[in-house]
Amino acid sequence: MLGFSVFLGEDLTADTQAYIKNMSKQGFTGIFTSLHIPEDDATKYAARLTDLGALAQELKLDLMVDISTKALNSIGLDVQTDLLQIKKMGITGLRMDYGISMETIATISNEMTVGLNASTLTENDVALLKYHQADFEQMELWHNYYPRPETGLAREHFIEKNNWLHNLGLSVIAFVPGDGQLRGPLFEHLPTLEEHRTTHPLAAAIDLLDYCQVDAAYVGDSSLTYETRQQFSSYFSQATMSLRIAETIETHAHLFIGTHTNRVDDARDVVRSQDARFKEIPLIEPENTATRSIGSVTLDNTNYARYMGELQICKTTLPADPKVNVVATIISEHRNLINYIKPGQHFTLYKKGETN
CATH class of the missing domain: 3.20.20.70 (Aldolase class I)
Incomplete structure (x- = not known):
């Protein structure tokens, strides 16, 4: 209640x-x-x-x-x-x-x-x-x-x-x-x-x-x-966690803005969207392969082979990886919601001014 x-x-x-x-x-x-x-x-x-x-x-x-x-x-x-x-x-x-x-x-x-x-x-x-x-x-x-x-x-x-x-x-x-x-x-x-x-x-x-x-x-x-x-x-x-993002790069925004589902086998370090496997993934070139701080939204690039297109949200700070593009960041006010995304739960990423 x-x-x-x-x-x-x-x-x-x-x-x-x-x-x-x-x-x-x-x-x-x-x-x-x-x-x-x-x-x-x-x-x-x-x-x-x-x-x-x-x-x-x-x-x-x-x-x-x-x-x-x-x-x-x-x-x-x-x-x-x-x-x-x-x-x-x-x-x-x-x-x-x-x-x-x-x-x-x-x-x-x-x-x-x-x-x-x-x-x-x-x-x-x-x-x-x-x-x-x-x-x-x-x-x-x-x-x-x-x-x-x-x-x-x-x-x-x-x-x-x-x-x-x-x-x-x-x-x-x-x-x-x-x-x-x-x-x-x-x-x-x-x-x-x-x-x-x-x-x-x-x-x-x-x-x-x-x-x-x-x-x-x-x-x-x-x-x-x-x-x-x-x-x-x-x-x-x-049953959907809504999180506002500040975009880092516009490339492939359609792959991360919108609603996703956290994998049932919930990872320790990241929230993993299970939806990439059901989408047609374009070629994702390496771009902004920076340090992944808490709240970073990432897309795996072509260097990750069959994982290309996987979307993640970082629960902890992770090192830069040439195989992973940092495409957006959850705004600071919403970051402590990340750890409450449950296994199998929907989550939505939206920009300022959009309906969450």
């Missing part, structure tokens, strides 16, 4: 509404927002949350709201007495934070989805929730995002914690950075894992979902660029 964040520091503008609608179109199914961000004017929350909830209902998006008792009271609602009104606003889940007892959390879980802090949940908390007859099928474990550099979680402990949470039968949600509008006041991205802070958002999401025992990845920052949204859609809807 994929989700994104919409913050209430400003009114729901036409641009923000268009962004939410586009995210829904690209396959995102959940919205996260928070009622206790120190920099925001909390007196504006009620109207903005009402507008956001209405749009979420219209688009059939889940809406998880991060709350504390004080934050909810600031908009005139009480978590124990106003659940029906909260649900009518389009809010489908409440992430419980400061000042809410386990007994109250257990009661609410029998009425709607409850999010708990995945990083701080203890065995004693779980015991109390069971004692108060919480509905664990309506509970989710949400990790924090970390605005301050160097404070994000470490990978090993993160995975260990997620394994424990899964053993309890609970789903786990974590955050990846955005690459559009970043949230202030630091503007240093909002990931859960520190190692993801400057990682491409799609690479971080794949890492969480495939390798870190996470069930849903939400974008922590305020937005993704349009290009990145398309990459998410291509990957999760069409």
Whole structure:
């Protein structure tokens, strides 16, 4: 599952509404927002949350709201007495934070989805929730995002914690950075894992979902660029990794621009397109047989005999080879996606301005 964040520091503008609608179109199914961000004017929350909830209902998006008792009271609602009104606003889940007892959390879980802090949940908390007859099928474990550099979680402990949470039968949600509008006041991205802070958002999401025992990845920052949204859609809807290239040479561009399939016998050093064998390959003379850095797109030339025309993307830096032409380079922002191209998976190479 994929989700994104919409913050209430400003009114729901036409641009923000268009962004939410586009995210829904690209396959995102959940919205996260928070009622206790120190920099925001909390007196504006009620109207903005009402507008956001209405749009979420219209688009059939889940809406998880991060709350504390004080934050909810600031908009005139009480978590124990106003659940029906909260649900009518389009809010489908409440992430419980400061000042809410386990007994109250257990009661609410029998009425709607409850999010708990995945990083701080203890065995004693779980015991109390069971004692108060919480509905664990309506509970989710949400990790924090970390605005301050160097404070994000470490990978090993993160995975260990997620394994424990899964053993309890609970789903786990974590955050990846955005690459559009970043949230202030630091503007240093909002990931859960520190190692993801400057990682491409799609690479971080794949890492969480495939390798870190996470069930849903939400974008922590305020937005993704349009290009990145398309990459998410291509990957999760069409199982295709889309990568933008900066061309090095124009010769035989029709052989590398477009969609390819990674070989099932996935190589250690390179992504190998299996499609060359199904194409009519023209004579490829040696040209730009330079050092093959990470992200280099290469075509084997006539010196490679029957391998002429094979297309590869370098996962690691390789030496120059008179049999291999470097024809393009994956742009730096997309290079950490290369290692997430799976065996047998489609990948598309496109130039700036083209549809990925």
